[in-house]
Amino acid sequence: MRNPEQAKGERVLAGSDAKSGERASEASSPKMESAAKTSSDAAAADPKSPKNVSAPIEVQPSEVALSETRFARLRKKKDMPEGLWLKCESCGQMIYRKELEDKGRVCPSCEFHFTLPGRERISMVLDPGSWREEFANLRTIDRLNFHDQIPYLEKVRKAEVRTGQAEALLCGEGAIDGRKLILVVLDFSFLGGSMGEVVGEKIALATELAAARRLPLLMFTSSGGARMHEGVLSLMQMAKTCSALAEFRDKGGYSICVMSHPTTGGVTASFASVCDLTLAEPGALIGFAGPRVIATTLKQELPAGFQRAEFLLSKGQIDQIVRRADLRPTLARLLDYGSGPRVKAPRRVRS
Numbered sequence: 536m537r538n539p540e541q542a543k544g545e546r547v548l549a550g551s552d553a554k555s556g557e558r559a560s561e562a563s564s565p566k567m568e569s570a571a572k573t574s575s576d577a578a579a580a581d582p583k584s585p586k587n588v589s590a591p592i593e594v595q596p597s598e599v600a601l602s603e604t605r606f607a608r609l610r611k612k613k614d615m616p617e618g619l620w621l622k623c624e625s626c627g628q629m630i631y632r633k634e635l636e637d638k639g640r641v642c643p644s645c646e647f648h649f650t651l652p653g654r655e656r657i658s659m660v661l662d663p664g665s666w667r668e669e670f671a672n673l674r675t676i677d678r679l680n681f682h683d684q685i686p687y688l689e690k691v692r693k694a695e696v697r698t699g700q701a702e703a704l705l706c707g708e709g710a711i712d713g714r715k716l717i718l719v720v721l722d723f724s725f726l727g728g729s730m731g732e733v734v735g736e737k738i739a740l741a742t743e744l745a746a747a748r749r750l751p752l753l754m755f756t757s758s759g760g761a762r763m764h765e766g767v768l769s770l771m772q773m774a775k776t777c778s779a780l781a782e783f784r785d786k787g788g789y790s791i792c793v794m795s796h797p798t799t800g801g802v803t804a805s806f807a808s809v810c811d812l813t814l815a816e817p818g819a820l821i822g823f824a825g826p827r828v829i830a831t832t833l834k835q836e837l838p839a840g841f842q843r844a845e846f847l848l849s850k851g852q853i854d855q856i857v858r859r860a861d862l863r864p865t866l867a868r869l870l871d872y873g874s875g876p877r878v879k880a881p882r883r884v885r886s
């Protein structure tokens with residue numbers, strides 16, 4: 536029998552993270568935006584929708600004209616093939632999806648870097664044909680028997696089917712301009728790129744693999760934070776991944792993390808921030824709690840550009856902002872810096 540207080544605590548935790556995850560995905564996922572639009576369109580077109588149940592008492596001619604224009608607009612929208620266009624979440628410009636994909640999912644008008652699916656990131660950054668995936672069969676189990684609207688495992692299995700991968704983290708060996716490395720990509724499209732036991736374990740395994748093969752470790756993150764469906768087990772991954780990276784560094788390992796939009800919560804607060812080099816993509820949202828939560832808690836207005844990559848660079852939190860188009864040459868150069876003879880790093884002493 537579970538302690539009800541404990542269960543209540545879990546619900547609170549899960550609720551808070553789910554909300555931040557939703558917010559992050561709302562902010563970044565063009566799919567969700569189009570889905571929301573479609574549902575509002577459907578509501579407007581559905582005669583049974585409460586929106587359309589209005590008593591036509593005294594309708595002015597101008598109102599008729601207005602509603603006709605509105606219907607014409609909706610009809611036009613309906614005729615447009617779904618998902619052909621999407622709105623940039625940064626500048627609000629309508630973008631032709633094909634053009635966005637051709638530009639590596641970078642907005643043609645404001646250069647906003649959209650969240651990339653994991654596999655797309657891998658093919659964009661690595662030499663063609665160099666990717667060899669590792670630990671692809673590690674699958675999530677539900678130790679806490681967690682239910683919210685649907686059982687946690689059911690949610691995971693749906694994400695597996697949708698994305699065609701077993702977890703949010705992809706790990707393997709590859710090469711950039713012929714330089715071999717171990718690559719880790721946290722994919723936002725799998726449950727908001729959240730970090731549960733499997734993600735933590737795969738990061739630890741990646742550090743061990745990189746140490747064994749004497750290769751640098753490169754990570755890409757986009758995440759809503761720790762996976763609260765796994766309760767404290769997901770929070771433990773923060774300590775686990777940090778200690779795995781510390782051990783890797785003690786063995787002379789070299790690691791680079793590229794934070795992409797959005798990198799938040801327990802991922803920012805653990806492995807993403809403790810690599811030798813921390814890079815970010817332009818305009819990426821990087822933080823622990825969301826800006827709205829902080830503003831409400833502090834009861835203060837936040838500075839302009841708060842929690843964006845440029846703001847963090849000015850505060851010394853990250854080392855460099857790299858445009859997506861420049862990633863491969865920049866990474867190749869940075870990998871060369873770390874490819875000298877590996878010397879055991881001196882043990883860090885706590886002062």
Ligand SMILES: [Zn+2]
Nearest residue numbers: 623626642645
């Ligand atoms: Zn834009």
